[in-house]
Amino acid sequence: MAFDAIETPFAKTDKIIGGSATYVAYAASNFVQPVQQISIVGNDFPQEELINLQQRGVITDGVKIVPDKKSFFWSGRYHLDMNTRDTLITDLNVLEDFDPEVPENYQGSEFLMLGNLVPAIQQKVIQQFKKRPQLIVLDTMNFWIETAWEDLKKVFTMVDVLLVNDSEARQISGEHSLVKAAKKILKMGPKFLIVKKGEHGALLFNDNSVFFAPALPLEDVFDPTGAGDSFAGGFIGHLAKTKNISFENMKTAIIVGSVIASFCVEKFGTERLKEITEQDINARMQDFVQLVNFDIALV
Amino acid sequence: MAFDAIETPFAKTDKIIGGSATYVAYAASNFVQPVQQISIVGNDFPQEELINLQQRGVITDGVKIVPDKKSFFWSGRYHLDMNTRDTLITDLNVLEDFDPEVPENYQGSEFLMLGNLVPAIQQKVIQQFKKRPQLIVLDTMNFWIETAWEDLKKVFTMVDVLLVNDSEARQISGEHSLVKAAKKILKMGPKFLIVKKGEHGALLFNDNSVFFAPALPLEDVFDPTGAGDSFAGGFIGHLAKTKNISFENMKTAIIVGSVIASFCVEKFGTERLKEITEQDINARMQDFVQLVNFDIALV
Numbered sequence: 001m002a003f004d005a006i007e008t009p010f011a012k013t014d015k016i017i018g019g020s021a022t023y024v025a026y027a028a029s030n031f032v033q034p035v036q037q038i039s040i041v042g043n044d045f046p047q048e049e050l051i052n053l054q055q056r057g058v059i060t061d062g063v064k065i066v067p068d069k070k071s072f073f074w075s076g077r078y079h080l081d082m083n084t085r086d087t088l089i090t091d092l093n094v095l096e097d098f099d100p101e102v103p104e105n106y107q108g109s110e111f112l113m114l115g116n117l118v119p120a121i122q123q124k125v126i127q128q129f130k131k132r133p134q135l136i137v138l139d140t141m142n143f144w145i146e147t148a149w150e151d152l153k154k155v156f157t158m159v160d161v162l163l164v165n166d167s168e169a170r171q172i173s174g175e176h177s178l179v180k181a182a183k184k185i186l187k188m189g190p191k192f193l194i195v196k197k198g199e200h201g202a203l204l205f206n207d208n209s210v211f212f213a214p215a216l217p218l219e220d221v222f223d224p225t226g227a228g229d230s231f232a233g234g235f236i237g238h239l240a241k242t243k244n245i246s247f248e249n250m251k252t253a254i255i256v257g258s259v260i261a262s263f264c265v266e267k268f269g270t271e272r273l274k275e276i277t278e279q280d281i282n283a284r285m286q287d288f289v290q291l292v293n294f295d296i297a298l299v
Numbered sequence: 300m301a302f303d304a305i306e307t308p309f310a311k312t313d314k315i316i317g318g319s320a321t322y323v324a325y326a327a328s329n330f331v332q333p334v335q336q337i338s339i340v341g342n343d344f345p346q347e348e349l350i351n352l353q354q355r356g357v358i359t360d361g362v363k364i365v366p367d368k369k370s371f372f373w374s375g376r377y378h379l380d381m382n383t384r385d386t387l388i389t390d391l392n393v394l395e396d397f398d399p400e401v402p403e404n405y406q407g408s409e410f411l412m413l414g415n416l417v418p419a420i421q422q423k424v425i426q427q428f429k430k431r432p433q434l435i436v437l438d439t440m441n442f443w444i445e446t447a448w449e450d451l452k453k454v455f456t457m458v459d460v461l462l463v464n465d466s467e468a469r470q471i472s473g474e475h476s477l478v479k480a481a482k483k484i485l486k487m488g489p490k491f492l493i494v495k496k497g498e499h500g501a502l503l504f505n506d507n508s509v510f511f512a513p514a515l516p517l518e519d520v521f522d523p524t525g526a527g528d529s530f531a532g533g534f535i536g537h538l539a540k541t542k543n544i545s546f547e548n549m550k551t552a553i554i555v556g557s558v559i560a561s562f563c564v565e566k567f568g569t570e571r572l573k574e575i576t577e578q579d580i581n582a583r584m585q586d587f588v589q590l591v592n593f594d595i596a597l598v
Contacts, residue, residue: 081475174377179518200499203516212513212590217502219478251593287596291511294550294589296584 001039001063002072003169004266005089009080016269017049018137019072022228025058025259027233027271028113028177032240033057035220036106038125040188041096042070052274061085062104067244075263083198102128107240110134111240113232116141126158130160135245137161137236138190139228144193145171145286148273156189162244179210193251194235204254206247213254215290216262216284229262230273234260259284300338300362301371304388306519306526308379315568317347318371319414319438322525324357325572326413326532326559329580331539332356337424339397341369346494351573360402368393381520382497401427404597409433410539412531413458416452425457433543434458436535437489438527444470455488459544464495477502477510491549493534495527503553505546512553513590514566515561522567526560529572533559549560558583 004018021039028035035058039296043066060106074082075089100121100196114122119140128137138159144152156162162185172188173181182193183206195203199221201214235257239245259281268273303317320338328334344364349359354458374388399420413421418439425435437458444467455461461484465477471487471593472480475507481492481504494502498520500513534556538544558580565571 063383064549132597175517177520179516197499201494201511210492210516210590211593212516213593214500214511214513214591216479217509217511219476221476248594252595255593255595289595291509292513293510294510295547296552296588 001037001041001042001045002074003071004194004225004269005075006223007075007077007081007088008223009078011268013268014074014241016253017046018225018269020117020226020229020232021050022053022194022270023055023229023264023273024113024115024233024236026056026270027230027257027264028237028240029053029056029058030260030276030278031234031237031256034059035237036062036103036109038062038100038102038106040064040066040094040100042094043067045071056262059105060102062106064094064098064101069094074223078224082224085224100128102126107131110243111236112136113236114155115229115232116140116144119144119148119155122154123151123158125261126155134237135160135236137163137232139163139232140168142168142171150178153188154164155187158189161192161250162190162192163196163228163235165198166200169193169195179205182210192247196229196231198224202231202254202258204250206248209247209282211247211254213251213258216287216291218262218265221265224265225269226273227264228262231257231258231261255282255285255288260289300336300344301373302343302373303524304374305372306376306387307522308377309521310533310567312567316345317373317524317527317568319416319528319529319531320574321352321569322528322563323349323412323414323535324352325355325531325569326529326556326563328355328357329537329538329559329575329577330555331357331384331534333408334581335361335402336410337399337401337405339363339365339399340391341393342366344370350558351556355396358404359576361405362399363393363397363400365393366402369382377523381515381523384523399424399427405431405537409542411435412535413437414528414531415443417452418443419445422450422454422457425454429460432546433534434459434538436462436531438462438531439467441467448482452487455484458489460491460493460549461489462495462527462534463494464497465499468492468494478504478524481509487519493553495530497523501553501557503546503549510546510550510553512550512557513587514557515586515590517561517564520564523564525572526563530556530560530565530597532556535581554584555580558587 002019004016054147072095073091078085116139136159169181171185175181193205203213235253238253238256301318302314369392371394372390377384415438435458468480472483474480492504504508534552536557537552
């Protein structure tokens with residue numbers, strides 16, 4: 001949970017609420033409550049935001065508030081393609097000495113989503129669960145692949161689902177073909193691999209099967225920040241709601257994740273995620289069905 | 300119909316049979332016969348190849364054989380990503396003075412596929428049909444957008460379906476968003492727009508609807524040459540077979556096109572297209588169903 005300041009070719013924000021865990025919580029709380037949050041913020045993080053989350057069924061007992069420090073702050077500028085960006089500022093602040101503690105009342109959780117962060121911290125969270133959650137989903141990024149590879153490889157062996165983008169999948173495996181990349185990565189620990197391709201959709205791989213989910217073709221992408229985290233939140237939210245971790249149900253979960261991500265990018269930060277209703281989500285699920293649905297005709 | 304010499308990072312051919320019309324004919328003849336071919340070749344084009352096509356129901360009355368010239372020849376080298384390529388040689392040869400003639404026995408054709416070529420030549424073919432075909436599909440490329448824009452715009456007003464890749468759609472419309480690009484292009488004449496995104500699949504737009512077809516995730520792409528033409532041949536082949544040009548049926552036709560393209564790239568040139576059977580095509584249609592099929596779950 002953090003602050004972001006975002007510049008796109010079309011608009012600009014001052015400091016607004018951001019952070020993987022924030023997006024994941026807003027996204028997942030549409031499908032399952034309570035969501036038990038683990039994070040760290042500084043004295044500058046608005047109380048209203050925590051209350052807002054609590055009102056959506058997000059338990060914040062695991063969110064440490066550091067009185068004499070500021071929250072993590074990231075500032076970035078998106079390029080014209082809205083796919084690539086430059087980081088302008090990264091102020092670690094409270095994240096510098098984040099030592100996550102899983103509260104006693106979180107024990108017994110069945111679904112664990114590890115947002116993008118230092119692999120050693122992700123590992124610490126897993127290890128504190130006395131009973132391993134039924135499903136552990138891991139997000140990571142190129143920065144950790146490059147700077148904490150040994151730790152990250154260890155975390156791979158502890159999780160069920162790995163979420164990365166296409167260039168990260170290629171980086172991890174050294175393979176350009178995503179099919180070959182998936183085969184290698186699935187030997188490193190995760191049983192399922194999700195490869196996010198931004199505007200080109202997402203692929204889900206396991207040993208024998210592959211599923212492809214498109215991204216909704218949008219007229220405008222207003223702000224891509226948090227799209228991947230919203231995707232992750234929708235994905236695990238659907239699985240936690242249905243308590244079914246089969247490949248078949250993960251396919252639906254990926255569509256749910258794509259639906260939530262398609263809302264996220266319509267406004268700055270978490271703004272759109274706070275507005276959407278059950279009706280909005282269901283209507284857009286139908287849009288996705290229409291988008292890929294076809295009659296099969298044999299030759 | 301032409302000769303290609305192809306280099307990929309993994310292999311290399313001498314002169315082999317190529318050309319849009321060749322790929323389209325091989326692809327379409329899986330679905331509908333006769334296919335009535337219009338093209339031009341030189342004295343070097345092998346008789347066996349024409350016989351091979353004839354045996355697949357391709358009528359070659361419209362293929363002009365120029366006795367004192369050579370066939371069009373293109374040579375290119377693919378980059379490591381297999382998406383981009385450098386042209387090494389372009390010998391126009393017979394294409395320099397190609398003046399297509401629609402044979403009398405082709406009159407009454409209901410489905411016309413215009414392979415990528417000089418827009419003025421494409422126009423001449425359309426104009427020779429005494430009764431306008433029910434459906435005209437146009438392929439083109441960046442080269443004609445840049446060098447024959449006025450002619451190309453005129454052809455847009457004469458066709459029903461335009462096939463381009465994503466960067467060409469952006470180039471024609473001046474819009475980065477493919478949704479916005481489609482809106483502009485559909486005002487230029489075509490009622491349907493297909494945007495090919497290579498390994499990222501294809502989009503079909505009309506006034507109110509959009510459909511997305513993935514590309515099959517392949518372990519290896521051996522040679523991408525002809526993939527777009529095979530796609531076009533499968534697309535129009537399915538429509539001609541079913542005689543149904545609704546948006547719904549075009550969705551299936553795009554999957555058929557993707558299936559044929561997925562075979563094409565498995566070997567050099569038209570090699571794989573010559574081998575595939577009805578069973579192969581049907582099995583791969585099922586792979587596409589599996590690839591995108593999911594159960595919808597409402598929130």
